[in-house]
Amino acid sequence: MQFPESSVASPLSEKGSNKRHFLGYKPQFYLQCPSDEAPIESLWEIAAQRLELLQEIDKLRSRNSSFQELASAIEKSLFLRRHQNEYYSYEDIIPDRLSDAETRDVLSHYLLRLAFCKERNAQVWFLQNETVLFQWRLENSAPPQIDALLDQLQSLCSEEEISLRKVVKNLDQVSEFAQLYHRLYQKLPNSMTLMLYQVPFEQVPELVRHRSVIIRSGYAYLFPEQLTSFLVSRFRSLLSKNLGVLRKMVHVAEEQEQLKLLLESLRESQQLFVNQFSSYSLEAAEKSGKAIHLEDLPQVMFHMPLCMFRLMKRLEQNHHLKHGARLQLGLFLKGCGLSMEESVHFWKTEFSKGGISSDKFDKEYAYAIRHHYGKEGKRASYTPYSCMKIIQQRPSAHEEHGCPFRELNSNSLDNLLQTYGIQDAECRASIVQKAQEGHFQVACGLTMQMKKLGRLTVSEGTASTEESDSHSITTHPNHYFFESLARKENYSPGSDNSPNRERRH
Numbered sequence: 455m456q457f458p459e460s461s462v463a464s465p466l467s468e469k470g471s472n473k474r475h476f477l478g479y480k481p482q483f484y485l486q487c488p489s490d491e492a493p494i495e496s497l498w499e500i501a502a503q504r505l506e507l508l509q510e511i512d513k514l515r516s517r518n519s520s521f522q523e524l525a526s527a528i529e530k531s532l533f534l535r536r537h538q539n540e541y542y543s544y545e546d547i548i549p550d551r552l553s554d555a556e557t558r559d560v561l562s563h564y565l566l567r568l569a570f571c572k573e574r575n576a577q578v579w580f581l582q583n584e585t586v587l588f589q590w591r592l593e594n595s596a597p598p599q600i601d602a603l604l605d606q607l608q609s610l611c612s613e614e615e616i617s618l619r620k621v622v623k624n625l626d627q628v629s630e631f632a633q634l635y636h637r638l639y640q641k642l643p644n645s646m647t648l649m650l651y652q653v654p655f656e657q658v659p660e661l662v663r664h665r666s667v668i669i670r671s672g673y674a675y676l677f678p679e680q681l682t683s684f685l686v687s688r689f690r691s692l693l694s695k696n697l698g699v700l701r702k703m704v705h706v707a708e709e710q711e712q713l714k715l716l717l718e719s720l721r722e723s724q725q726l727f728v729n730q731f732s733s734y735s736l737e738a739a740e741k742s743g744k745a746i747h748l749e750d751l752p753q754v755m756f757h758m759p760l761c762m763f764r765l766m767k768r769l770e771q772n773h774h775l776k777h778g779a780r781l782q783l784g785l786f787l788k789g790c791g792l793s794m795e796e797s798v799h800f801w802k803t804e805f806s807k808g809g810i811s812s813d814k815f816d817k818e819y820a821y822a823i824r825h826h827y828g829k830e831g832k833r834a835s836y837t838p839y840s841c842m843k844i845i846q847q848r849p850s851a852h853e854e855h856g857c858p859f860r861e862l863n864s865n866s867l868d869n870l871l872q873t874y875g876i877q878d879a880e881c882r883a884s885i886v887q888k889a890q891e892g893h894f895q896v897a898c899g900l901t902m903q904m905k906k907l908g909r910l911t912v913s914e915g916t917a918s919t920e921e922s923d924s925h926s927i928t929t930h931p932n933h934y935f936f937e938s939l940a941r942k943e944n945y946s947p948g949s950d951n952s953p954n955r956e957r958r959h
């Protein structure tokens with residue numbers, strides 16, 4: 455099996471598991487449910503990373519990309535992730551017990567398995583993209599890793615009725631094997647004896663369909679080069695079966711409140727991903743009639759989630775934002791309906807207040823904005839970031855982007871919440887507490903409820919009113935924004951009819 459050449463070194467080819475990103479770990483069938491204990495924050499981290507990679511794979515699949523293109527994209531993604539993790543001192547974030555790649559790999563796989571086993575569509579989505587990841591790992595594996603996989607399968611023989619046997623054929627006596635080998639690989643086998651793998655023919659439907667295998671007495675005989683197809687097919691059917699079994703038991707895992715929150719967040723993130731192009735594209739915002747425009751910004755600022763509100767405030771004060779913050783806020787505004795021309799005007803006006811000339815802006819900043827709208831470079835139209843992505847992409851010391859529920863200490867968060875309009879100290883304390891416990895998206899959901907209800911009864915650190923749902927989780931800043939606007943009675947973008955219209959100036 456030849457892996458396509460790439461300018462980026464394969465993560466699997468790097469020596470030592472510590473050097474690998476856990477998503478580039480060796481292929482496995484995930485037969486053993488993990489029994490490791492891990493801090494909930496670490497679980498959020500690794501689950502989010504796996505989900506994001508599967509989403510990247512899914513995007514490429516939906517464009518009918520070839521396996522070579524998929525493989526190259528996975529390699530590049532893992533290469534960048536590993537270096538990003540080093541840059542952000544990932545090992546400091548993830549405690550020691552999760553520092554080995556295998557534990558992270560198994561745990562993250564099972565978390566997503568738990569999250570997506572409940573619904574048929576989610577099951578299929580997970581199955582398809584995990585299978586691509588497995589196949590990519592397989593293509594990058596050395597012979598001992600393949601042998602270990604085969605041993606794993608053999609151990610399942612009795613219960614799974616998998617039968618795999620190595621046989622040696624002498625090509626003098628069975629020339630049809632040599633002919634088939636020549637047809638498939640345009641060369642002759644290296645020796646006159648050939649090692650073959652005998653499996654029940656129904657376990658390699660792809661090979662049978664393409665007449666790439668010789669069948670005798672109900673068994674197909676595979677060349678070593680064909681093992682990938684067999685192993686991928688086994689992976690898919692084992693995972694499919696296990697998802698069905700897990701579906702009946704997932705309620706047991708969900709009895710743990712923190713795990714339940716994580717699984718729900720993964721499901722919501724996934725749902726938003728599936729709907730993202732229709733939900734948060736500029737075109738969709740325009741079509742829905744919900745799009746906001748430049749003149750609406752002052753009055754809708756307090757409907758933005760805290761991460762965007764904070765950046766708007768910073769921009770208002772400093773008349774400048776660093777690259778990460780411009781990207782986070784710029785894509786969010788795009789998803790709210792701001793056109794490219796409006797965006798350029800918006801940033802130019804703000805930056806000019808800080809002394810940046812029109813010329814300098816055009817030279818240094820305008821290109822990036824046009825790029826986000828797909829008018830420059832590779833002309834990909836970028837979509838706004840989800841909460842998972844924002845929470846994961848941690849800013850360095852002098853940057854302001856990211857999720858404030860994660861990035862700010864208690865005092866700064868409390869001050870920001872006050873500026874945001876949450877005047878009740880007890881309410882703020884309950885939000886800060888959620889953030890300190892690592893429930894960033896729950897803290898954000900709670901913030902929206904507090905703003906909506908004005909004042910809540912707070913019991914045992916959790917807001918409780920007839921209307922409040924203490925488990926409301928924010929999964930996407932644009933979702934928060936449109937939800938908040940929808941809750942504001944009589945508001946319509948571009949009009950003066952909204953009650954309590956807030957002004958920035």
Ligand code: SF4
Pocket residue numbers: 759760761762840841844845856857858859894895898928929930931934
């Ligand atoms: S939870 Fe999401 S929307 Fe809320 S502040 Fe964090 S990143 Fe923004």
